[in-house]
Amino acid sequence: MQVRIIAVGKIKERFLSDGIAEYEKRLTPYLKLSIVEIAEEKRGVHLSGSKGQIIKDGEGDRILAAIPERAYVVALDARGTGMTSEMLAARMRDWQLTGMSSIVVIIGGDLGLSDAVLTRAALRLSLSPMTFTHQMVRLILLEQLYRACRINSGEPYHK
Known part of the structure; x- marks a missing residue:
């Protein structure tokens, strides 16, 4: 399975970059991961x-341009569907079983996602009812993808 994360903005804090790099490494045996960073709009x-x-x-226009044509799109949205880690693992297993080989997960900027991006998404997913920085969300998402892969492989993962 190929997972592309499209994220607005660059990671600025080293502790987040280090954590992201660690989970990218951990995910290597389970899926092909790529991260595409979209430039933030200039603002006054x-x-x-x-x-x-x-x-x-x-x-949103730049995000849409980075989505492969046949990709299944998941938009991270505070108003989206919440899932447990086990539910996410089951969803990922279903995607694999139904032949969905290209999954795109979108992380918006601090203002959220455009209506056009939300409309393009097949699934709107909420990671938590709490608010996180969009940079921190990247690390949390990677950890949850790793957890889901471990669950689906029948491997232990701490709760």
Whole structure:
């Protein structure tokens, strides 16, 4: 299975970069992973509602351009469906069994995702009802993908 993570912005904190690198390494035996970073839109000091929408739309256009044509798209969205780790593992197993070989998971910027990106998604997934930085979400997502792979392989993983 190929998993492409499309994420708005670069990772700035070293502790997050180190954690992300560790989980990328751990995932290598289980799936082919790629991470595509989309540039954040430039913005001024004051951000009105309409300016925020323009920013989300600009980032959304670049996200949509990075999605392979036949990919199954998962958008991380605070208003999306919540899942346990076991439920995510079962969903990933179902994708494999039904021949979905290209999965794209989208992490938006600090303003969220454009309507066009949310419309393109087959699944809107919430990692938690809590709020995390979009940079931290990348690490949390990779850990959950690793956990799901271990569950599906029947390998132990701490709870």
